[in-house]
Amino acid sequence: MPIAQPTIETLDSLLPAEPLLMMGAGPVPIPARVAHANSIVINHLGDTMARIIGQVQSMARYVFQTASPWIIGVAGPGSAAMEMSITNLVWPGTKVLSVCNGYFSSRFAEMARRVGGDVEVLDVPLGEVVDLAQLEAALARVRPTVLTVAHGETSSTTFNHHLADIARLARAAGCLVVADAVCTLSTTPLLMDEWDVDAVVTGGQKGLSSIPGVSLIALSQRAWERIESRPSAPPHWCLDAKLAAQFWHHASYHYTAPVSGILALHEALHLICQETLERRFARHAGCSTAMQRAIEAMGLTLYGRPDSRLHSVIGIEVPAGIDRKEICSHISRRYRVEISGSFGLDIVRIGQMGEQCRAHHLFRTLHAFGSTMRDLGAQVDLPAGAAELERSLQRVGYDAA
Structure with missing residues (x-):
C-alpha cells in the first residue's frame, strides 16, 4: 500500500x-553581508573557491594571531573542530590532562577517552579558573602529551583568563596545548603564537558572528608534526586533518565542502578585519x-x-x-x-x-x-x-x- x-x-x-x-x-545575529553570502552556491573545487579559501586562511591567521600555515575549516559545529583536534592529536595510550570547569571543557575529556586516550581530569569548581600551582603539580604527576582547556567556558560563563600562563606551564612540561575558543576568538585577546598554544578551535556561530555549522581550527607546526607522525589513520574520516588539508591547502577533493557556509565565514572574517x-x-x-x-x-x-x-x-x-x-x-x-x-x-x-x-x-x-x-x-x-x-x-x- x-x-x-x-x-x-x-x-x-x-x-x-x-x-x-x-x-x-x-547562535548570534548575523550581519546582512554574512546572510547574503550564505545564500550563494559555487563550485567547491573551482578557481573562485580556491581564492576564497586562501583569503579565509589569511584573515583567520590575523584573527587567531598566528603565522602558522595550518588553518583548516570543518564542516560541522565548534564541537566538530574540537573533535578534529582530539582525533588527530590523541591516539590509544596518549596521556591527556583535561582542565574541566564546565560542560564544554569536559567534552574535550570525553572525546579523548573515545579515541583511546589515557585521560586525567583536573576538576575545577564551577565559576572558578584553574589554580596554576595545582596545574603545575598535575602536569608533573601526569606527564601528559596533550593538555585541553576551554579559554571561555560558556556553560558556566567562566573565563580562563590566564591561558598564556597555562600554556607556559604546559610547554615547560613538554605538552601540547589545545584550547576551545568558540566564544572568545575575536571577542577577547588570544595570541596563539605568542602564548605557544598548539591548537585553537572555534565555531562560526558565536564570536565570529557567522552561521552555525562551519568551524575553524588553527594548528601550530608542532601540532602538525605530531599529526604527521600519527602511527595509524585517525578513526574519523571526515575529521582526518591530513585529508582535510588536501582541500584547504591543495584545492583537492576531500568531500563536498559547505561552500555557502565558507562564503559566510569569509564575510564574517572580512568584517572583523575591517573593524x-x-x-x-x-x-x-x-x-x-x-x-x-x-x-x-x-x-x-x-x-x-x-x-x-x-x-x-x-x-x-x-x-x-x-x-x-x-x-x-x-x-x-x-x-x-x-x-x-x-x-x-x-x-x-x-x-x-x-x-x-x-x-x-x-x-x-x-x-x-x-x-x-x-x-x-x-x-x-x-x-x-x-x-x-x-x-x-x-x-x-x-x-x-
Missing part, C-alpha cells in the same frame, strides 16, 4: 512573524561591562567571581522562587528576545558576542529581561538598570557599540 503524502507546514506557519533577537549563548581586533576587543569589553553594571543596578546578582567572568557570555543568578526555564520561555514568547538557560546551574545567560554587542540590542534585551523578571514576580529596578546601561555605554561611546 503506498505511503500517503504528508501534510507539511510551511515555514511561514512554523516561524514567528517577528524574528527572535538571538541574545543567548549562541580591527583592537576595536572589536574594546567594543566587547565596553558592552559587556555596561550590561553587567546594568544588571546589578536592577538589583540582580551576576554569577561567578568578577576576575573570572566572561565578557562574551554573562551569567545571572535566578532569584528565589523564580523558575529559570520560565524566564527563558517568557522573554521569548512575550518580548521576542532569546536568552539561554544553563547546564545545571541556577542561572540564565545573556550573550555578548559579535553582533550581540550593539547598543540597540543591549537596550532591547535589558528592557525585555527586566520586564520579564518583573512579570514573574522578581523585585527589580528596571529604570535604574536602563540608566546605568546608558551611562556605561556613554563612557565607551555609542559608536564603539
Whole structure:
C-alpha cells in the first residue's frame, strides 16, 4: 500500500512573524553581508573557491594571531573542530590532562577517552579558573602529551583568563596545548603564537558572528608534526586533518565542502578585519561591562567571581522562587528576545558576542529581561538598570557599540 503524502507546514506557519533577537549563548545575529553570502552556491573545487579559501586562511591567521600555515575549516559545529583536534592529536595510550570547569571543557575529556586516550581530569569548581600551582603539580604527576582547556567556558560563563600562563606551564612540561575558543576568538585577546598554544578551535556561530555549522581550527607546526607522525589513520574520516588539508591547502577533493557556509565565514572574517581586533576587543569589553553594571543596578546578582567572568557570555543568578526555564520561555514568547538557560546551574545567560554587542540590542534585551523578571514576580529596578546601561555605554561611546 503506498505511503500517503504528508501534510507539511510551511515555514511561514512554523516561524514567528517577528524574528527572535538571538541574545543567548549562541547562535548570534548575523550581519546582512554574512546572510547574503550564505545564500550563494559555487563550485567547491573551482578557481573562485580556491581564492576564497586562501583569503579565509589569511584573515583567520590575523584573527587567531598566528603565522602558522595550518588553518583548516570543518564542516560541522565548534564541537566538530574540537573533535578534529582530539582525533588527530590523541591516539590509544596518549596521556591527556583535561582542565574541566564546565560542560564544554569536559567534552574535550570525553572525546579523548573515545579515541583511546589515557585521560586525567583536573576538576575545577564551577565559576572558578584553574589554580596554576595545582596545574603545575598535575602536569608533573601526569606527564601528559596533550593538555585541553576551554579559554571561555560558556556553560558556566567562566573565563580562563590566564591561558598564556597555562600554556607556559604546559610547554615547560613538554605538552601540547589545545584550547576551545568558540566564544572568545575575536571577542577577547588570544595570541596563539605568542602564548605557544598548539591548537585553537572555534565555531562560526558565536564570536565570529557567522552561521552555525562551519568551524575553524588553527594548528601550530608542532601540532602538525605530531599529526604527521600519527602511527595509524585517525578513526574519523571526515575529521582526518591530513585529508582535510588536501582541500584547504591543495584545492583537492576531500568531500563536498559547505561552500555557502565558507562564503559566510569569509564575510564574517572580512568584517572583523575591517573593524580591527583592537576595536572589536574594546567594543566587547565596553558592552559587556555596561550590561553587567546594568544588571546589578536592577538589583540582580551576576554569577561567578568578577576576575573570572566572561565578557562574551554573562551569567545571572535566578532569584528565589523564580523558575529559570520560565524566564527563558517568557522573554521569548512575550518580548521576542532569546536568552539561554544553563547546564545545571541556577542561572540564565545573556550573550555578548559579535553582533550581540550593539547598543540597540543591549537596550532591547535589558528592557525585555527586566520586564520579564518583573512579570514573574522578581523585585527589580528596571529604570535604574536602563540608566546605568546608558551611562556605561556613554563612557565607551555609542559608536564603539
